[in-house]
Amino acid sequence: GKQTRDFVHVDDVVDACVRSLDRAGGLVVNVGSGVSTSIKELWSMMAGASALTPRTASSRPHDIVRLALSPVRARIQLGWSPYTPLKDGLAGLRAD
Numbered sequence: 001g002k003q004t005r006d007f008v009h010v011d012d013v014v015d016a017c018v019r020s021l022d023r024a025g026g027l028v029v030n031v032g033s034g035v036s037t038s039i040k041e042l043w044s045m046m047a048g049a050s051a052l053t054p055r056t057a058s059s060r061p062h063d064i065v066r067l068a069l070s071p072v073r074a075r076i077q078l079g080w081s082p083y084t085p086l087k088d089g090l091a092g093l094r095a096d
Contacts, residue, residue: 001040001054006032006068009084019078032069033082045090 008031016031043054059065074080 001043001056002038002065003059003063004036004038004066004068005042006035007037007042007086007089008033008082009086009089011089012082012084015083016074016078016080019080023078025077027073027077029074029077030069030071031074031080032071033086034068034071035086036066036068037086042086045087 013031016029020029040054047054071081
């Protein structure tokens with residue numbers, strides 16, 4: 001659970017993809033928030049006040065330990081930056 005990833009809301013990714021159709025100009029553009037969130041933190045946000053506990057496992061061989069993308073080129077080339085914070089995106093997925 002110590003591994004970190006750069007989580008981006010699907011609506012934000014779709015927006016970046018649509019913008020890239022006319023603006024990417026053949027460049028490779030990272031679509032990310034630039035924010036690292038550990039798997040443990042993600043679990044805590046998802047579990048909220050529930051009594052659920054995460055299942056632990058050993059890390060996989062060759063697993064990437066830290067991952068966060070720079071959104072700078074997307075901001076410059078596409079005029080894009082993520083607009084949905086992780087907590088808000090997760091809250092929108094909860095069933096009422």
